[in-house]
Amino acid sequence: MATAVESFDDKARRAFDKIGKNDVYAGELLRHPVYTRFLHWMVALFFFLALFSGFGVYLPWLFRWFTPIFGGGALSRSMHPWFGLGFVVFFGLQVLNWVVPMRWTQADTKWMRNIRKVISGEEKLEPPETGFFNAGQKLQFWEIVGGSLVFLITGIILWIGAGTFGRWTVAGSYVLHDISALIMLGGIFVHIYLSTIGEPGTFEAMTRGAVSEAWAWTFHPAWYKDVTGRDPQQAHDEARRRMNAGEKRL
């Protein structure tokens, strides 16, 4: 099973690398290949289409704000489930693509206990065992996996309606669908913040695919060690010495 998934992902990555390209300059590392970036932005596209088409139906106070984006309430409603399906399909492929690096480890549990320091900015360098994804990213990933399942099941119930599933199932599904949406809405705020202004240098990992080595040893030291073979702490200290020397010269 795992091997079938891996060979599928390998093939997809090779095929997409032929279509697109990765711009990696000196002093940088390739973080996300074309395939991953393609999936990410398709997921993002469908997420926002589903989010905005759902907003109008979500709250009467937002109805007149959001439904005109899609040409009115009726069109918002008829397109929303298809946007949702698009989201689930592309995210499903991303799950296959990422299921290995997203595996939860002991180090992740430790990381979560330390989260206050991460939020307060006291922890400048990630702990050395932080790999390709940190525990926060993994948590969000698995939340979206669970949330997508809730979306899919309750969404199909709402789509097909009370005639098939009964009134109370529909009424319950609608609450669960909304709760899932609210959790993901909170998640997307944090995700966009941290991947842009919150942790500078991250965004290009999802545009041209590359990050600086400094970014890698700061945020994902174990991954840095894997791909370069160098010790992240040492690399950082050397960079610090070079920086201090440069400052003295100025």
Add this chain to the structure above:
Amino acid sequence: MSDRRALQIKQMSAHPGPIPGGEPGHEVQREFEVCKLVDTTTCIGCKACEVACVEWNDMPFSPTTFDNTYQTMPETRWNYWNLIKFNEHVRQDGTVQWLMRKDQCMHCADPGCLRACPADGAIVQYANGIVDFQQENCIGCEFCASGCPFDIPKFNQTTKKVYKCSLCSDRVGQGLEPACIKACPTGCLKFGSKDDMKFIANERATQLRDKFGFEHAGVYDPSSIGGTHVIYVLHDATQPELYGGLPSNPQIPWSYTIWKWLAKPVLGTFALFGLLGIFLHYVMVGPRRPQPEPLPKEDASGHRG
């Protein structure tokens, strides 16, 4: 005179803010609550009301289904709002009773469809009690069907809109009785103010109990949804389910009240605070930068922070 009787809106689905036309007590005109009375004990199942409904509302032909009963089709349709439900009920003493009930929208005082509807103005309740669908505002989500305890709103696959009995709001607005009432040959259908219809219904129920031996005869006007603007006289009011599945205790899912009108705005506000929190984090704590970054001023001697 007819404009004086025009319909005054009382409630509107998913409508933020006040209802156009005035708050209670400041309405544009005075209107009393209307009511349709269906006396199932004098209904002969002639279907004149079904035909009148289809005719007046200009519905396309709807194929009928024969299922060895006197019922035209299994349930109401988007273009068949009025259906006599038939049940051959065998009583405990072995005698048989033919129960005929005119099934249509009940025009609830507390309409589950209106509570469930997320589209602004797609469902309105007039001050006279009529609950009316405004198809131009309908988004076709069918949430109303899950809010309705009587399985009345029906979806049209072609127009993607939901339809149901309007209690002939167009006729009532002009001072006329609904088409079904006009067509009824036995007088088992009556139309008037809610108070008058309740009075007549109770009189009839008393008569059935005292003079005809229907000891459980009574009026169906369920209080769980604040009463309805269509009321029934039943031979046996303790078992409304016998009359083609009339619920004895109709309920609106609680989620449409608690979740939609309380939790949603509250959680929506929390989401806004989340956005504010992230903004404040950026301003007060600041971003995490790739290391090494220049050291803070007082600590610039080379010691790692």
